[in-house]
Amino acid sequence: MGDLHLRGVVFPECETKELWIHDGLIHTSPVESAQTITTQGWIVPGLVDAHCHIGMGKQGAMDAATTRAQGEADRNAGVLLIRVTGSPADTRWVDDEVDLPRLVRAGQHIAAPRRYLPNLPVEVEPEHLPEQVAIEAKKSNGWVKLVGDWIDRTTGDIEPLWPADVAASAIAVAHELGARVTAHCFAEQSVQELVRAGIDCIEHGTGLDDATIDIMAANQVALVPTMINLARFPSYAAPAAEKFPTYFAHMNKLYENRLETVGKAREASVPIYAGTDAGTVLQHGLIPDEVAELAAVGGADFALGAASWRARRWLGFPADLSEGTPADLVVYRSDPRRNLEVLKHPAFVILRGNIVASD
Numbered sequence: 001m002g003d004l005h006l007r008g009v010v011f012p013e014c015e016t017k018e019l020w021i022h023d024g025l026i027h028t029s030p031v032e033s034a035q036t037i038t039t040q041g042w043i044v045p046g047l048v049d050a051h052c053h054i055g056m057g058k059q060g061a062m063d064a065a066t067t068r069a070q071g072e073a074d075r076n077a078g079v080l081l082i083r084v085t086g087s088p089a090d091t092r093w094v095d096d097e098v099d100l101p102r103l104v105r106a107g108q109h110i111a112a113p114r115r116y117l118p119n120l121p122v123e124v125e126p127e128h129l130p131e132q133v134a135i136e137a138k139k140s141n142g143w144v145k146l147v148g149d150w151i152d153r154t155t156g157d158i159e160p161l162w163p164a165d166v167a168a169s170a171i172a173v174a175h176e177l178g179a180r181v182t183a184h185c186f187a188e189q190s191v192q193e194l195v196r197a198g199i200d201c202i203e204h205g206t207g208l209d210d211a212t213i214d215i216m217a218a219n220q221v222a223l224v225p226t227m228i229n230l231a232r233f234p235s236y237a238a239p240a241a242e243k244f245p246t247y248f249a250h251m252n253k254l255y256e257n258r259l260e261t262v263g264k265a266r267e268a269s270v271p272i273y274a275g276t277d278a279g280t281v282l283q284h285g286l287i288p289d290e291v292a293e294l295a296a297v298g299g300a301d302f303a304l305g306a307a308s309w310r311a312r313r314w315l316g317f318p319a320d321l322s323e324g325t326p327a328d329l330v331v332y333r334s335d336p337r338r339n340l341e342v343l344k345h346p347a348f349v350i351l352r353g354n355i356v357a358s359d
Contacts, residue, residue: 085224110133130172
């Protein structure tokens with residue numbers, strides 16, 4: 001595909017600029033023979049799904065064709081960078097596919113035996129957690145994913161999977177290897193313990209209390225709340241209403257408090273990023289819905305940044321569209337800040353300098 005020329009309002013500066021694309025990179029000086037594709041667009045750095053499970057389904061690892069379809073669905077929604085927060089599939093081959101999103105991988109979920117969904121995690125006894133974290137850190141390209149809590153059928157409620165001291169040792173191992181650690185946490189105890197153990201990110205985080213939020217803000221521990229997933233808590237809990245009434249009530253309380261909890265984290269300046277949790281219950285390509293849910297907590301500017309430039313910076317990628325940066329961007333025909341429904345209809349999705357989707 002040839003060189004491209006765009007003119008429009010460029011985020012995050014929200015200034016009208018002209019951009020040229022040549023050899024997959026952004027240029028701010030004219031490129032001869034570039035094709036003009038927009039003169040009045042709203043141009044946003046490629047969207048990010050910071051909690052997504054490429055290569056994973058309810059049955060476990062997916063084949064290459066299904067994995068590709070997942071990536072295409074996310075890409076067509078404008079997602080050009082995905083943090084794969086656990087997958088039983090080896091998705092390294094995706095890195096060689098020029099039309100699929102860039103991936104930041106966390107290896108496979110790590111869970112205690114029989115304490116998480118079947119077919120998805122590698123299961124280890126707590127005493128072997130640091131060893132397994134080292135294995136997953138070396139398999140990944142930057143992250144490790146722990147299952148921090150899940151229902152314990154012996155107590156009938158959500159309980160941590162790991163002793164706090166073991167978790168702290170495992171997190172230290174990951175850090176020694178240059179990896180960051182994140183964890184699935186629904187309830188109160190796991191998130192309190194893991195934040196104090198030095199974790200880098202919390203997924204979901206519905207059990208956050210004020211003291212833990214303060215620690216996260218002070219240490220810039222990230223939160224990826226997966227708002228569209230939290231909205232499904234009542235349906236997740238409903239089948240357990242009779243057999244596990246404590247769990248049922250707990251999940252519903254976490255659901256009822258979710259907006260207040262995430263709102264407190266935002267007000268305290270906890271870094272918050274957009275993630276859909278696509279891969280099992282939720283389908284791929286739902287980042288516009290996640291942004292809309294986050295906007296209910298902090299407004300459109302906050303939500304769009306959580307799904308674009310702020311998330312890209314957090315993951316170590318260019319956060320703007322300046323000279324020499326990779327040409328990964330999404331073009332809209334109107335201002336998404338005024339109407340977030342615009343995110344569902346990108347005019348152009350450009351990845352590595354090529355138009356990979358258009359309306």
